[in-house]
Amino acid sequence: MLLYRDDIIPQLHGEHGMANGTITAAKGFLAAGIASGVKVSGKPDLGLVYCPQGATAAAMFTTNNVVAASVKVCKQHIRTSRIFAAVVNSGNANACTGTTGLAAAKVMCAKVGKELELKPEQVLIASTGIIGHKLPIKKVTDGIAMAAAALSNSAKAGLDFAKAIMTTDNRPKQAIRKVTIAGVEITLAGTVKGAGMIAPNMATTICMITTDAAIKRKMLGRAFKAAIGASLNRLTVDGHQSTNDTAMILASGAAENRTISKPGAAFNAFSAVLLDLTTDLAKQMALDAEGATRMFTVEVVGASSKPQAFKAARVVADYDLVKCAIHGADPNWGRIICAVGSCGVRFHPDKLTCKIGGVIVFRGGRPTSFDRARVRKIMTQKEHTIWIDLGMGKAKDFCYGCDLSREYITINADYHT
């Protein structure tokens, strides 16, 4: 298990000399992660974040028409002006569980409230795991008590939380950023669980971001929506959102910067570093997607509108034949062009240009005589870019994707319940 990625360790040795790359690195937060027994494996399955001074908060949810009980409850609680805690359970998605499930989600928030002396609506909630199974509520409430007792601002506690939200993830996924705004150092930290499935179920993404920035709720919401929109919402693994997807950010204000209350330089600096953080998390998700061995970015430029650019980028990132070709490091421009052609986006083939890893492979309606060995080598890297100029206008957008491997099939076909 990695505590944090090697390349970000240098950032972590700040003034306190302690390396903490977890969500407790932001001042004002305690966390815990424990095993409640919901997961039969006995692995950690319940995480708790606590902000004693209270935090401004923002959240984004799945757009699936079928949503889990936790999403229904969290959508209500996020309206509360100050949030003090968030609870996440894994191993059971509490989705398609009817009124019993909804009651269970409310009981979870009430139990957190009881342990930490909060109102239930001051607690956010997310669930991930098997759907259609009744949540073993006694195990969960006992687990919440255990987690409340274990709360700490240590790096271990933050890592425990990151582990507790995992399902089929191979490793905890964490990132941290520091930025100085008007002379005050602000920390942003986050963890995400990736597109893993537990039969008989589906991908669920849970993302938890903490920051010690002081920022008004409205501005936090705006920055978070933009950051998630350009990172987690630009990542496609199977092409669809689940019933449980939830991303949250809590801002404690403990950095004591001048509160960011309107657009301007401070807001822009905060927004940029938040996007950098969520992009890091999105890329970690892509690389840890089920069966994935590498990720890629599809950049589309020259589109007649931004939605057209995104549509073209997404169809390429979702196209199984492209994902297979990338798995095989095969510079298969034909599948890329075919994908773009199939999605209804306006362009003329003779004006389309396509690059793989910076090398032009298609231009003027036909392939170039590119160096296949060179492009293949680029494609064997952990990450590369497919760049497409539609030659229609000035709009651009992008999408992240990952390769499709036999392992994906193994995970999703062979592991029965």
Place this chain on the structure above:
Amino acid sequence: MLLYRDDIIPQLHGEHGMANGTITAAKGFLAAGIASGVKVSGKPDLGLVYCPQGATAAAMFTTNNVVAASVKVCKQHIRTSRIFAAVVNSGNANACTGTTGLAAAKVMCAKVGKELELKPEQVLIASTGIIGHKLPIKKVTDGIAMAAAALSNSAKAGLDFAKAIMTTDNRPKQAIRKVTIAGVEITLAGTVKGAGMIAPNMATTICMITTDAAIKRKMLGRAFKAAIGASLNRLTVDGHQSTNDTAMILASGAAENRTISKPGAAFNAFSAVLLDLTTDLAKQMALDAEGATRMFTVEVVGASSKPQAFKAARVVADYDLVKCAIHGADPNWGRIICAVGSCGVRFHPDKLTCKIGGVIVFRGGRPTSFDRARVRKIMTQKEHTIWIDLGMGKAKDFCYGCDLSREYITINADYHT
């Protein structure tokens, strides 16, 4: 290699006592299939159909924005009132080949015309195979001469044609139907090449139907559009059409029935049997899709409109997680509900009902306590149905799909050019 499927052999022993399950079974048609050398394997790669008396014809093409030279030329020639021949080459798609490719497609039709004393525009054309590679036109024109010399109405000649249009298909796919309309027996026969890819390329579907029915061009077009729309266009393997997809029907009139010239009983009978034939071919394609071990039908009822029903059916048939679950014979209702929920189709989860192989697995917002072993057994069959009632209205539609296996990845990732 199968000459024809076992279950249709009994139909073939007609008045002549000869079993012919190929496109030459319809009176008035000769066919041939030869190896021109375009395929480096030396396998058959050029097919020719000839109707000496001329035929009314209809065709449908890919909706991809990027189309092959053959599609451009065929779209012009299909306007000709009587068609006498059709040429199909495999091994080279002649797509993304610029003006040289367009000229080559025209040369192919001209060569057929020269051999059979026809005008080029009386010849239809289709190509399938590698894209972005220049067509070796000398080999192709020499091949056309060989095919013209080999034309025959024998079953072997029909089978040769079916083999010549194959790419990564495991077997030739053929079907035949006979129907008596106003006392006259009419034959419809067809062959199709499936969703096979040759690296660095894409799926291409080529479908050739012959019939000895006498039917006006307009009515033939109408029946064909409806039949293909409800069969080949209801099949999804990777979710997208290629640059080369072409389906054609030629009607010789040699059965000497009273010409079908308007809607009515005769037209309806013809349309029904044509749909039955193309459905047979579509199902053969699904079962012979790359890596597929079984197929399934997604039936959606209770939708608020037919497009909504189709959208829901298609998203389920295209959803990789559903395809993996079917590969593993896992009655994974969660992935099905999640797919439907993700596609933007209007429904309320509490009103949705889902059956797998006739067994209700989900109703009233939650799973039923169904017999998993029984459903799993149904799912191991060659074909089963996922039935979804959205509970919103009276519209319905359907889609065919196939499972997703490791073999698909192997075919599409590991076989480089």
